[in-house]
Amino acid sequence: MRLYSLVSIAGLCAKLATADRQVFAHYIVGITSGQTRDEWQLDISQAKASGIDGFALNIGAQDSYNDAQLHLAYDVASSNGFSLFLSFDMQASQWSANDIGIYINTYKGFSSQFKINNLPVVSTFEGPSQADIWPGVRAATGGIFFVPDWASLGAPGVGSKLSLIDGAFNWGAWPEANQLTMSTGNDVAYKSVLQGKPYMMGVSPYFYTNLPGKNWYSASDSLWFDRWKQVLDINPEYIEIITWNDYGESSYINAPISHQVVPGADTYVTGFDHTAFRFVLPYFISAYKAGNANVAVPSEGAIAWYRTTPATICNDGGTVWGQGGGASAAGGTQDVVSIIALTNAPTNINVKIGSGDGGQSVSATSTVGKASFYKVPINGRTGAVTITLNGKSTTGPVIANSCPSSGHVNFNAVSIQV
Known part of the structure; x- marks a missing residue:
């Protein structure tokens, strides 16, 4: 007792x-x-x-x-x-x-x-x-x-x-x-x-x-x-x-x-x-x-974020990798589409880059509770990014293989939701 x-x-x-x-x-x-x-x-x-x-x-x-x-x-x-x-x-x-x-x-x-x-x-x-x-x-x-x-x-x-x-x-x-x-x-x-x-x-x-x-x-x-x-x-x-x-x-x-x-x-x-x-x-x-990840998913779906130009397509604008760093920021990021999905059961996500891409099914690299993380290499592909989860799709801004109008790489990212 x-x-x-x-x-x-x-x-x-x-x-x-x-x-x-x-x-x-x-x-x-x-x-x-x-x-x-x-x-x-x-x-x-x-x-x-x-x-x-x-x-x-x-x-x-x-x-x-x-x-x-x-x-x-x-x-x-x-x-x-x-x-x-x-x-x-x-x-x-x-x-x-x-x-x-x-x-x-x-x-x-x-x-x-x-x-x-x-x-x-x-x-x-x-x-x-x-x-x-x-x-x-x-x-x-x-x-x-x-x-x-x-x-x-x-x-x-x-x-x-x-x-x-x-x-x-x-x-x-x-x-x-x-x-x-x-x-x-x-x-x-x-x-x-x-x-x-x-x-x-x-x-x-x-x-x-x-x-x-x-x-x-x-x-x-x-x-x-x-x-x-x-x-x-x-x-x-x-x-x-x-x-x-x-x-x-x-x-x-x-x-x-x-x-x-x-x-x-x-x-x-x-x-x-x-x-x-x-x-x-x-x-x-x-x-x-x-105090734990075993809670309900308010809504199944996913987000993706990515840069719209490769990290080494042109000069880095003097941007360094991390506050107080000395190396180029280009070394601090990979040319990838990053994704977090919230799903009640593990699932693959389809990622398509550009109109000539048939898309690829990718599995999570890390999971906590009902949140899964995916990282998809761009591998030189260009065009709009389309993410598909459980039959629902969204398309985000174009990845371009050219230098931005600023004359240097923009290390900011866009984000999209499906």
Whole structure:
């Protein structure tokens, strides 16, 4: 009888541990000047339909429209049962403790403010050099639940500041320079140094940027599948998808809004849709919250992503393989069509490239639960890409054996859904 009670209590604790798991998407407020209530409603509705619980609102001190946009965001989110928290960008701008406190106090009363232990959650993008301001912020706001991204310190450095934080967010969601796949070593290190404090794990579908001062591609051929599989291994308390709308870094999962794309990024963002990445979110988020992959598939189907030009068709535009890397980005990616399928039973997928291709049936190279990953070499073929699953097909943009108009390889990918 006593054994039964202990088992029952253990099961209850496991349920409680998973019940509060939440998934957020990093949202760049700095590109939203003039954004309307309807546009906020669309973003929030689409995110919620994908299983996302809320947005981490990245704000810079220099943007005069912060208040107008944050009021809209918090108001719309409150009407939709959606959560928000502020993430102060301390890498791109200088924040004072007083200004931070004013923002927190302004928005903490909204019903959409995400709270832990009844305290408003607050995060950052970097800012460890200003770590000493946060005790003052706590005092000025009546308390916060502080989960910063201080990834530049590394896990040991974050652990050395444990007395200042309530948890930590790890921005590292991409393979390192010269690595083709993501590992969980950094996640494990964070979990260890946090000593039981909540860990917010970064998950991202893609990375490519070619802008002044930053020009790199992080290997992303299998990243979206790999990282969600790793989520089930790590079991973090929280997840932050990086990102909802950072077009300049090609990590977006919403439809690009042309006037919000930073100058220079349009050459690799326009026509490169990433919305299909969201199709697999309801399943993966459900599995994460359940603590295992044996959950129902909301809808059978598949997504595919691929680059529309070979990696070595022309010069690489100076793009390096991974942040801080020195090798060409061309070495960090294969000319492949990457696919994730959600099916109730294992199945092959048919992939056709170009009108002269009869198509090929391919089997999965990796599986977790009811999600399977496929990687199909392009092998010099050109033309539109058609994916067929269980009799349903979709056709995506053409793969061309010619250099883009920019004069260099575009390492961004398109995504399609069937």
